[in-house]
Amino acid sequence: xxxxxxxxxxxxxxxxxxxxxxxxxxxxxxxxxxxxxxxxxxxxxxxxxxxxxxxxxxxxxxxxxxxxxxxxxxxxxxxxxxxxxxxxxxxxxxxxxxxxxxxxxxxxxxxxxxxxxxxxxxxxxxxxxxxxxxxxxxxxxxxxxxxxxxxxxxxxxxxxxxxxxxxxxxxxxxxxxxxxxxxxxxxxxxxxxxxxxxxxxxxxxxxxxxxxxxxxxxxxxxxxxxxxxxxxxxxxxxxxxxxxxxxxxxxxxxxxxxxxxxxxxxxxxxxxxxxxxxxxxxxxxxxxxxxxxxxxxxxxxxxxxxxxxxxxxxxxxxxxxxxxxxxxxxxxxxxxxxxxxxxxxxxxxxxxxxxxxxxxxxxxxxxxxxxxxxxxxxxxxxxxxxxxxxxxxxxxxxxxxxxxxxxxxxxx
Numbered sequence: 107x108x109x110x111x112x113x114x115x116x117x118x119x120x121x122x123x124x125x126x127x128x129x130x131x132x133x134x135x136x137x138x139x140x141x142x143x144x145x146x147x148x149x150x151x152x153x154x155x156x157x158x159x160x161x162x163x164x165x166x167x168x169x170x171x172x173x174x175x176x177x178x179x180x181x182x183x184x185x186x187x188x189x190x191x192x193x194x195x196x197x198x199x200x201x202x203x204x205x206x207x208x209x210x211x212x213x214x215x216x217x218x219x220x221x222x223x224x225x226x227x228x229x230x231x232x233x234x235x236x237x238x239x240x241x242x243x244x245x246x247x248x249x250x251x252x253x254x255x256x257x258x259x260x261x262x263x264x265x266x267x268x269x270x271x272x273x274x275x276x277x278x279x280x281x282x283x284x285x286x287x288x289x290x291x292x293x294x295x296x297x298x299x300x301x302x303x304x305x306x307x308x309x310x311x312x313x314x315x316x317x318x319x320x321x322x323x324x325x326x327x328x329x330x331x332x333x334x335x336x337x338x339x340x341x342x343x344x345x346x347x348x349x350x351x352x353x354x355x356x357x358x359x360x361x362x363x364x365x366x367x368x369x370x371x372x373x374x375x376x377x378x379x380x381x382x383x384x385x386x387x388x389x390x391x392x393x394x395x396x397x398x399x400x401x402x403x404x405x406x407x408x409x410x411x412x413x414x415x416x417x418x419x420x421x422x423x424x425x426x427x428x429x430x431x432x433x434x435x436x437x438x439x440x441x442x443x444x445x446x447x448x449x450x451x452x453x454x455x456x457x458x459x460x461x462x463x464x465x466x467x468x469x470x471x472x473x474x475x476x477x478x479x480x481x482x483x484x485x486x487x488x489x490x491x492x493x494x495x496x497x498x499x500x501x502x503x504x505x506x507x508x509x510x511x512x513x514x515x516x517x518x
Contacts, residue, residue, distance in 0.1 A: 115139075115238075115246055119147065122156050122196065123240060129171055130241035135162050137241030138203075138222055138249070141229065144236045148258055149288070157199045159225055159237065164188060164202035171200070185217055204228070208273040215274070222249065230277045231284065231296075232257045232264045257293075264293040271303035275312050278303060279320035282336045287327055297340065304341040314400025317346070321399065325376040331360035334383055346398055349391045356383060363447035366458065374443055377405055381412050381444035389413045408440060419445045419457065428495070431460045469495055471508045479509065481516045490516035 115123070123139065130137035138159040139147075146153050160167050165181050168188030172179035177190045177198075186202035205220035206228040215228075222237060229235040232254040238246040248255070257264050263285045265271065271278050278300045285292050292300075303309060324333050337343040338352035359382040367374035384392065389410070396409040415437045422430040434442045434457065446457040471494070473487045481487060493515040497503045503511050 115240065116147070116153075119143070119153050119156070122198070123158065125175055126158055126167075126171055126198070126200070127240055129167070129174065130160065133167070135160055135167075135241065136222070136239055138237040139240050139246070140225070140237045141234050144238055144248075145233050145254070145258065147238075148236075148255060155197070155199065157201070159201050159203050159222065161203045161222055164200045168200040171198075186219065201225075223251065226251055227266065229266065230270065230274070230280055232266060233284070233290075235266060261288070261290045262293040263288075263290050263296065265296045265299055268295070268299050268302075271299050272306065272308045275303055275309040276316055276320050278309060278340065278342055279317075279324060279337075282333055282340070282342070283320075283324050283327065286324075286329055286333045286336065292336075292340075300340050300342070304345060309342065309345040312345075314398055318399040318401065321346070321380065322376045325379040328364065330364055330379045331357040334360055334379075347391055347395050349387055350383060350395075356385065359383075359385065359444075359447045363444060366443055366447055372439075372443065372462070375440055377408055377440040378444050378447075380409065381441065382447050384409075384412060385448065386416065387413060408438065411437070412441065412444075415441045416445055416448065420449070420453070427456075427460065428497075430456060432495075434461050469498065469508055470505050471512060475509060476512055476516055479513055481513065486516045 119139075123137075126137060139156070140159045141157045143153045143156055164186055165183065165188055168179055168181070168190060171177075172188075172190050175190065175192060177192045180189045180191075182188065186204055188200045190198040190200065192198065203220050203222050203225040204217045205224035206215035206217050208215050226235045226237060226249065232252040234254070235252045236254045237249040239249065240246050252266055263281050265277070265281070281292050281296060281300065284290065324330075324337075327333075334343070334356060335352045338350070343350040343352065360379060363374075363378050363382040366372065367378055380395075384395065392410050392412050396406045399409075401409060415433075418433050419430070419437065419442070422433040437445075439461070442457055442461045446454040446461070449457060469491065471491075473483075473491065476487050476490060477483055481490070490512045494503070494508050494512040497511055498505070498508065
């Protein structure tokens with residue numbers, strides 16, 4: 107390859123790599139800044155993750171660097187990588203240059219030590235297959251064997267080779283994520299390779315854990331509607347479940363969910379967007395999606411319950427405030443926000459108003475207050491508190507009237 111000089115590193119990046127750079131010079135080894143950090147530097151974007159590669163023992167290099175920096179280090183011997191957690195809270199990833207072989211589609215790769223050329227050749231897209239040699243030279247030297255810088259100028263995401271998505275089908279989801287994040291398009295032959303991998307069943311071989319990670323990352327970034335649309339166009343949504351598709355209604359729900367979640371004081375996870383994407387799906391589809399993504403217990407309950415939760419919220423909307431508030435408390439924040447994104451405007455406003463004001467409906471009394479007032483412990487206390495909460499929500503009583511109302515309810 108023919109390296110090209112790319113000039114001095116920005117001060118913030120130089121500060122973060124300076125100790126590793128000095129150590130590499132003392133040891134007389136080449137040190138490379140690789141991957142997304144190089145891409146973002148060339149695009150003029152902020153660099154969040156700093157990934158370094160050495161062509162020798164990265165684990166030993168990382169351990170020595172950690173001692174000098176007073177950092178903790180986590181070693182991953184299978185892949186020859188290390189993660190340093192610095193005292194200031196920043197993170198530094200160090201890896202041995204390596205080559206990879208895939209025994210079966212969707213499987214984790216078998217790795218072996220290699221050169222920087224091998225390391226760049228194993229990467230996913232041309233725009234991520236660049237490195238800067240920062241150890242020995244005073245100025246960073248760009249290595250760009252696959253014309254990644256040219257693709258940056260063209261604003262395209264291009265795979266390194268046609269079998270890329272058979273070797274690692276999760277790259278298909280990453281292609282969508284990078285294109286969505288950067289405002290790029292996925293290059294035509296790369297799109298064809300993704301569709302071929304889907305048709306061959308390669309994406310179906312990806313474990314639920316790995317697939318869930320990709321969907322979670324995709325829905326952690328803005329413009330979720332565009333991401334879901336691209337997943338559907340490429341056939342990737344069908345690998346989660348054939349019922350997942352994209353249309354105008356899906357786009358409206360996702361855009362609305364994104365706007366609602368961005369408003370101050372609202373908490374939301376990636377599940378809001380998964381539920382919004384699912385829409386009014388039947389229970390068997392929700393069950394299948396939870397299984398495909400291998401969701402842990404709490405997220406699995408949320409996804410599996412979504413069809414019934416949405417129906418219950420819709421029905422509760424025709425009743426009083428207390429009925430709707432009780433249902434919102436049962437389903438949790440993600441479900442209520444997704445329901446608001448899917449609901450007609452009047453019901454959405456009611457859901458959001460109750461959801462956002464939920465702390466105001468917490469009672470000022472507890473069961474022990476009723477016991478102290480002479481009510482025997484038992485089911486009557488729970489019924490009385492529930493009735494009092496409903497009365498508060500419906501505006502029938504004020505906080506200072508709670509105890510008297512509850513005592514009357516417990517004794518009636």
